Amino acid sequence: xxxxxxxxxxxxxxxxxxxxxxxxxxxxxxxxxxxxxxxxxxxxxxxxxxxxxxxxxxxxxxxxxxxxxxxxxxxxxxxxxxxxxxxxxxxxxxxxxxxxxxxxxxxxxxxxxxx
Amino acid sequence: xxxxxxxxxxxxxxxxxxxxxxxxxxxxxxxxxxxxxxxxxxxxxxxxxxxxxxxxxxxxxxxxxxxxxxxxxxxxxxxxxxxxxxxxxxxxxxxxxxxxxxxxxxxxxxxxxxxxxxxxxxxxxxxxxxxxxxxxxxxxxxxxxxxxxxxxxxxxxxxxxxxxxxxxxxxxxxxxxxxxxxxxxxxxxxxxx
Numbered sequence: 691x692x693x694x695x696x697x698x699x700x701x702x703x704x705x706x707x708x709x710x711x712x713x714x715x716x717x718x719x720x721x722x723x724x725x726x727x728x729x730x731x732x733x734x735x736x737x738x739x740x741x742x743x744x745x746x747x748x749x750x751x752x753x754x755x756x757x758x759x760x761x762x763x764x765x766x767x768x769x770x771x772x773x774x775x776x777x778x779x780x781x782x783x784x785x786x787x788x789x790x791x792x793x794x795x796x797x798x799x800x801x802x803x804x805x
Numbered sequence: 806x807x808x809x810x811x812x813x814x815x816x817x818x819x820x821x822x823x824x825x826x827x828x829x830x831x832x833x834x835x836x837x838x839x840x841x842x843x844x845x846x847x848x849x850x851x852x853x854x855x856x857x858x859x860x861x862x863x864x865x866x867x868x869x870x871x872x873x874x875x876x877x878x879x880x881x882x883x884x885x886x887x888x889x890x891x892x893x894x895x896x897x898x899x900x901x902x903x904x905x906x907x908x909x910x911x912x913x914x915x916x917x918x919x920x921x922x923x924x925x926x927x928x929x930x931x932x933x934x935x936x937x938x939x940x941x942x943x944x945x946x947x948x949x950x951x952x953x954x955x956x957x958x959x960x961x962x963x964x965x966x967x968x969x970x971x972x973x974x975x976x977x978x979x980x981x982x983x984x985x986x987x988x989x990x991x992x993x994x995x996x997x998x
Contacts (some may be wrong), residue, residue, distance in 0.1 A: 698956035698984045700998045701937060701991075705957055708934045709821045719838055720820045727845035728813055731853050 807857040815860050816845055823868055826953055829941050830872045831879075840875055844868040865958065865968045869950060876946075933996060940990040944983055951979035952987070 807815070820841060827837035844867045852863055941949055947969070954965045955976065965976045991998065 694981055694984050695956075697988050697998055698952065698980065701984070701987055702956040704933060704937055705825075705941075707930055708825060708938060711931065711934065712821060712824070716824065716834065716838070717821070720824055720841065723838065723842035723845055724813070724816045724820055727816065727842070727849045728809060730846060731809055731812065731849045 806854050807860060811857045812849060812853075812860075815857065815864070816848075819861070819864060820845075822957065823864070826868065826957075827872060829938065829949060829953070830946065831875055832942060836875060840868070840871050844871045847871070861958075862960075862964055862967065865954060865960070869968055936991065936994055936996065937987070940987050943990070944986055948979045948983035948986070951976050952983035955980050956984075 823841045823844065824837055827840040828834065831837055831840065844864065847867050848860070848864050852860075855863060941952070944952070950969060951965060954960050954968055955962070960968070962973045962976050965980075966973045969976060969979075988998065
């Protein structure tokens with residue numbers, strides 16, 4: 691064994707002590723992660739992380755899909771509503787214009803033929 | 806094909822080291838936990854038909870790939886948020902720098918390293934471990950990877966090269982550089998190996 695390997699192994703040996711200093715909370719999380727992994731042995735279900743993501747996806751990740759669907763429906767309704775009100779407005783405008791055209795027709799009395 | 810008990814025993818034996826490896830690489834406890842869990846899930850879901858002898862090498866390869874994926878993800882996130890970070894106030898940045906300061910780094914190290922069971926020795930041990938961990942974090946990722954696989958996980962050069970996806974020559978070079986850098990950092994702190 692050369693000097694490099696000897697030094698490397700000595701440093702690694704010192705590093706082994708760091709494993710004893712991992713806190714209880716982390717070891718519990720790792721244990722939970724191991725259990726989850728073993729439960730899913732061979733299956734293809736989605737992962738719920740034991741780290742920070744567990745806070746975001748604490749078993750209610752299906753709600754995300756429902757919320758997205760609901761939001762898309764609201765947006766579609768708003769677009770449809772805007773479009774129909776625009777059409778109605780245009781129709782109303784044309785009806786008024788037609789009315790004006792009809793009312794603005796010259797009255798026969800104004801242009802007497804016998805003048 | 807490995808049984809559920811064999812998988813369980815293997816993961817139980819490996820999880821703490823895997824967590825530490827991920828922690829050295831990403832420097833964030835939550836991310837390290839997520840990486841280890843991802844690696845465990847990938848192993849049990851996709852490689853459940855493999856014999857137990859192949860598990861250590863496979864798991865290391867999955868773990869390293871998951872760490873690399875995390876780096877890539879971080880890189881993209883960093884690219885998107887770089888421009889916004891310049892809006893952080895000077896005072897807040899200064900506060901963050903203060904929180905990063907490790908008081909243990911300022912404590913001088915003793916010459917002898919014979920750890921006993923008394924509190925002083927335990928404290929010395931903790932300090933040395935902290936210094937080694939900090940030194941490991943300063944290494945380039947490939948050197949750290951090679952060092953941990955070769956000396957901490959006890960893999961030979963061939964196995965390390967398979968996990969790292971490079972030649973045996975590269976592994977030897979990475980290991981040599983890593984050990985030299987670590988030894989010089991420890992020597993600077995007055996730690997004799």
